[in-house]
Amino acid sequence: MQTDRIATPFGRRPMTLALVKAQFESASIKKHKSADKWKIYRDACDARTLLGLRDRALAVLNALLSFYPETNLTEGANLIVFPSNAQLSARANGIAGTTLRENLALLVEAGLIHRNDSPNGKRYARKGRDGTIETAFGFNLAPLLARSEELAIMAQRVADENQRLKVVKEKITIERRDIRKLISAAIEEGASGDWQRVEEQFIAVVSRLRNARAAGDLAALLDELTLLREGVVNMLEAQVLSANSDANGIEIRQHIQNSNTEPLNELEPSSRNELGRKPSQAPRRQGEPIKSFPLGMVVRACPQISDYAPGGRIDQWRDMMAAAVVVRSMLGVSPSAYQQACEIMGPENAATVIACILERGGHINSAGGYLRDLTARAERGEFSLGPMLMALMRGAASAQGKSA
Template sequence: MQSGSVTTPFGRRSISLAHVRGQLRTAEIKSGKTVDKWKVFRDACEARSVLGIQDRALAVLDALLTFYPESELSEENGLVVFPSNDQLSVRAHGIAGTTLRRHLAALVDAGLIQRKDSANGKRYARKGNAGTIEEAFGFSLAPLLARAGELAHLAQQVAAERRRFRATKEALSICRRDVRKLLTAAIEEGAAGDWGRIEGMFLELTGRIPRTPTVADIEPILDEMQMLREEIINRLGIQENSENMDSNAVQNGCHIQNSNTESIYELEPSSRIEQGAKPSPEIRPMREPIKAFPLGMVLQACPEIRDYGPNGAVESWRDLLSAAVVVRSMLGVSPSAYEEACGILGAENAAAVMACILERAGHINSAGGYLRDLTRKAERGEFSLGPMLMALMRANPSAGRKCRLALNRKNAAVPASYGT
């Protein structure tokens, strides 16, 4: 057993009761106990977050261990090393003196080393007649020997926690991707369901993920995200068994017939009236289809919509439709209002209108009411998307110069009736 009483540090350095308990613990090391010094050092590195020490402090500990001549720590070989600050700084990769002293104090506070100061504070060893070291003053590595088992256990716990965090984070990423793509497919293909409410739940969950999460942060979010994914899959499964998806998409008016960005998207009229016959109250007269414009023109007139696309970009009509759903939820537009707009304007035009509303959100009191008003005007043949885009281009001259000529040619016959 290690002999020697509790010692106090030299000079103005104070000693705490924790330091005293650490010295008493090292005095109880079992006789003959040994441990590989580099194994216990690796364990201390693995458990550094629990011990509360930095990488530079571990570099200093590594340098201290190089002054211990044997590969295994044991009482029989002595446990005190006594390098000067200059020697220690060289082996610690040239660390500055003030930084060296700060990290030595951190190692003492973490209970990895102990000070064994001489009467004058110098570090040295006193040898006997046989040339063997009888007593040494410097830094004792006894805590590493005494805490070897504890450090190994801490290292295993940290490694297991890291694996658990990695697995949980990967599972959340996969589940988040599944929910996003299932929602997009359900909305774009016109599946029946309250997808706006479900999307709101999804956005709320993703908004709760912190920038630097821990396992405790993401585990409850993962549980809720998995439940949301199961709900979506169950709804889609029930619908597939009950009716054909394509017919639902046509009834909702949100099925995409043509995703070519240069094509004109036209709606089939809701009813056809025979020549000379009066329309019944249930049948609305046929109206002119709303013209669709190239995606590039819409994005130049409404650049803000890009931020809400998948991965922060809009590169296709499919991306614009997804972004419009996000914006619709953000601006508080009800799912019924947006579905009605899809039915009257067409899916692509409704998405373009949402992009325009986003651009002018600061001037519109109620985005939902404004969308319904535009939809009613379109149903009466009093609304066209061209003047709206032109107005936004006039407000954004850099975008307008690129496409004004093309829009003027396309909308030469459309009256400028757009207004707020």
């Protein structure tokens, strides 16, 4: 049963334009539309965080739906229920009167029900001679029917986000385990390197996990752990490769004692060593492609690049590369230098380097010369993106900690 008028609330309850808009939307339900009321209710429960509802409000909604006699909400039918507060309280697990009224108001504000108040504010129905309801005053369930598809989409969004959060937490657990055991093995077996500093960095990241709840915070910490693990692996790999190459002429013990490994915090791309490797201890063989990193990680490490993307957002690598062209010109990097970087590093990695240079612009005198130097090192197999990104992410985390 639809109405051609806007229902205003009884007494001192105010009328808002949002309520007017919601009633217009409910009045335009597709003809003959029908949906299972309990399916809609489950979707509302799943989407409660997006709707801003608490469990008590959902218990009240459950009670309201229990007063509607049919399983399906159908367009054209009387969708108004009119239980008293005492009846509602009994079906909502004995909820107190004040709490009941608060949660009814929340359901109205969330746009899941409408008030259809009588002249005196009482809830009742007037029936015709044949026993059918002609007029009813109470709570209109039409918004649930009108928004059934929207609620289903919201519920799926929450489910997808929960799944992503679960995957991130699982990856964090694996990264923590790998880093912890690799550091322990390196220390116990006397591998060269400043492992105490590595351990301190690991502990610092793990300590921030205790207060991380949002998916974005956990994803950022996962990126840091991933980069830290790759740094640890690269330090160990460099020693293994160096030991193998020198095994014919130099005793391994002598090599370990004489190695001069730089601390892991020397992550600036202009340093001679990256993650404890000398140029002769290349992180990859000459000619091998540079490893690229996820776009989300790059954007978190280099947020300024988004200002130069189409629409001010970077959603895909195409946006990143378009922004990099703009920044390249702004920084005075010649087209030939950037083209050479794209050919040697790959277009995605070249764009990432430009984003890193933009973040460190105040510390770099000649962006073009710096890019050419990195490109030459990449061609010799002496450059990787991980140290640059990790340094930027650590700097951002440190600045955020100071501001907090």
